[in-house]
Amino acid sequence: MSHETGRPRALRSLCLIGAALPAFPCPPAFAQEATRLPDVDIASDAPLPGLAATARDRIDRPALDQLGAQSSDTGRIVTRVAGVGAYGAGGLSSLPTIRGLDNQRISILVDGVPIDIACPNNMNPPLSYTDPQTIAAIDVVTGVSPVSHGGDTIGGAILVETAPPAFAKAGEALVRGRASTFYRSNGDGFGGALTMTAANDHLSLTYSGAYSQSGNYRGGGDDDAVRATNYARTDHSLAFAAQTGAGLFELRGGFHHVPYEGFPNQYMDMTDNRSWFLTGRYRGAFDWGDVDLTADYRDTDHEMNFLADKGGTADGGMPMNTETHSAGVLLRISLPLSARDTLRVGGEFRHEWLNDYWPPVAGSMMMGPDSFININGAKKDRLGTFLEWQADWSAAFTTTIGVRNDQVWMNTGAVRPYGTGMMQMDDVMAAMAFNAADHRRHDDNWSGSVLLHYGPTARLAFDLGYARKVRSPTIYERYTWGRGAMASRMIGWFGDGNGYVGNLALDPERADTVSGAVTFGSRAAGDWSLRIAPYYTHVADYIDVVKLGDLTDMMGMPSGFALLQFANREAAFYGVDVTANARLLNSRTSGMLIATVTGSWQHGRNLADHDPLYHQMPFNASLALDYSRGRLDGRVTLDYVADRTRVDPTRNEPRTGRYALVGLGVGYGWRGFRLGVDVSNLFDKGYASPLGGLSLGDYGATGLLRPVPGRGRSLNVELSRRF
Ligand SMILES: [Cu+2]
Secondary structure: OEEOOOHHHHHHHHHHOOOOOOOOOOOOOHHHHOOOOOOOOOOOOOOOOOOOOOOEEEEEHHHHHHHOOOOOOHHHHHHHOOOEEEEOOOOOOOEEEEOOEEHHHOEEEEOOEEOOOOOOOOOOOHHHHOOOOOOOEEEEEOOOOOHHHOOOOOOOEEEEEOOOOOOOOOOOOEEEEEEEEEEEOOOOEEEEEEEEEEEOOOEEEEEEEEEEEEOOOEEOOOOOEOOOOOEEEEEEEEEEEEEEOOEEEEEEEEEEEEEEEOOOOOOOEEEEEEEEEEEEEEEEEEOOEEEEEEEEEEEEEEEEEOOHHHOOOOOOOOOEEEEEEEEEEEEEEEEEOOOOEEEEEEEEEEEEEEEEEEOOOOOOOOOOOOOEEEEEEEEEEEEEEEEEEEEEOOOOEEEEEEEEEEEEEEEOOOOEOOOOOHHHHHHHHHHHHHHHOOOOEEEEEEEEEEEEEEEEEOOEEEEEEEEEEEEOOOHHHHHOOOOOHHHHHOOOOOOOOOEEEOOOOOOOEEEEEEEEEEEEEOOOOOOEEEEEEEEEEEEEEEEEEEEEEEEEOOOOOEEEEEEEEEEEEEEEEEEEEEEEEEEEEEEOOOEEEEEEEEEEEEEEEEOOOOOEOOOOOOOEEEEEEEEEEOOEEEEEEEEEEOOEOOOOHHHOOOOEOOEEEEEEEEEEEEOOEEEEEEEEOOOOOOOEOOOOOEOHHHHHHHOOOOEOEOEOOEEEEEEEEEO
């Protein structure tokens, strides 16, 4: 992992990931640039990072070669970046947080395209559609990003690029690819992937496919097997690109299938998730400016029920189905007005449609005789427009100022409980109230951003950003309605066992963020860098919860879980992230040794009731030592997470203890092959991740409620071949 520095280098990589970073249009020479693939050398002598216009962290392919052996969960891998955490979920579906902001509050784009949620538990978040084996690079923006990066979010961004198009030199042909396979001892995980490109100088075809599966993992120390942590996933995609005199055309389509994925901190498991997508993109560079046009479509069918650990489906279980489709068009135009000024204008339309219903269970008093209609054909349409002016006042000083408007229209149809029996009365009353209300909503959201970058010397840079950003509620936040103990507990992506009720009265969240970074470094020698990045975010109408009551058990006693409703509150987030690199050794004979240190301290506070906010990371830090010499590379990591004592009392959030995990890895590369062997959690430490949630799979089976235990020691092996 590196944090990018040096504008030429940053711009070059931005062209490779142009899809992901709309704010930085590629120079007219992008067609040639597009033939470059990301550097693949393990022991590349690239200078250490330092000073970029927007502070970004990049997890590139060499880093993924090391991290991908440990996890198939991209959401877990991005937590390497200072300021990034992740809610625990299924083994493929961790939900990242950036500086305390989660889910729809942050922008997650896969090949430049957002992926809408299709589950009341967020079981299929955008990063679950990516496999670390086939990702080319991940960029993470933790600080303020310009409004041209997208709308309807208030926090940072995670930008995943799978395979960028590659072309051959004129008159030549190109066949290249990467094949890989891995095994993980803890959970008996295994999988494999193939990415292959065939191209000449103007046509390029890339196939990408991956498979991963795992059984339940074992916790560290005395924590035995953790129920409902198994999974399997398959992805296939085909990407076609044509480089013509009129510009670069791309067409990408794919299919994704998860036949099963256990969720240790949810009542339900994912029993089937099928999704297919098609994305078209055009990029052209003209005398008057650059054009970038993307259109995308995705269709997802999602099913939940119980896997074996939660009782299986022999008696029918509890089927819950979600169907969505979403489509979008995005046009961005970049106009160079002068040597100093660039104007960017853009427009975006996004359409989201969602149906969520729970079929009846034969013979069940609770779950019948009709289908429970949770969401009936809800729509969320958004029209976004932006205008942004970038001025390069000198080689050292750049300003980017933008304004943006998003019009959001939402609506949904009438709902229905399972039936009208006495046991279903809470839901009967709630459905009547919901159906009597007007469901149409319209939000007029204005955003703005100002970014300043000043790099007076090669050893020093300052970044300062201010943004006001606005996010409308999601379909699930606005339109879920069930108030029964069971129906409400089916809603929520927090892994805490509580019941959640939507709220038709929700207003959009309005966030004001000031973030800065000061970066010191010796760019010339590339020997060290240090970045200190403080931030403060105030969110008016922050969508948190209020407590409606306690959920009770069969005997009418409080169960320890609460019935909560989404509600507009007020919140503040503040903290500081530190990242430092140093090259300790750099010689042909003795090899290269790089030390990387990251640390994050952060607080989230509910200003309405002065309690801590839910799911905020305690202080955490990591140290990595990377050694490489010739064909050999090695790595030692130490991750430390402090006690979590600031917990949200409204949600009965558990405290977690401090822990430190040690990892070791070695890799050997020859003739395009690479063999990587590593051990994660070397000392088999028993621990609970602070955002891991409650182990409901174990609770159902044993009656003992504990935080989800973290993964115990695992020996991981990956063999890959680049050709
Ligand atoms: Cu689900």
